Amino acid sequence: MYSKQVTVKNPSGLHARPGSDFVNLAAKFNSNIKVFKIDQPNKVANAKSIIFVLSLGIKKDTVIEIKAEGLDEIKAVDALVELVESGFGELAH
Secondary structure, eight states: OOOEEEEEEEESSSSSHHHHHHHHHHHTTEEEEEETTTOTTTTOETTTTTTHHHTTTTTTTOOEEEEEESSSSHHHHHHHHHHTTGGGGGGGG
């Protein structure tokens, strides 16, 4: 089991296109990947399901935790954290 916390920085949070980008990246890994808001740890979503990810209602400035278990768990979590930190291409450079 490997996990990291990250703050969502992009204006639209994890909705629509950013949510889809997140799920599509998660789907590339074999590990079981979960995501949740740290202030609601009992509401956990499968990171490979757009419906479940969107149901979390993750907005800008929300701290989330990404947790994975499996052979590629470190690569999976690190890649997803990097995507979230990048702002999904919505942040001005």
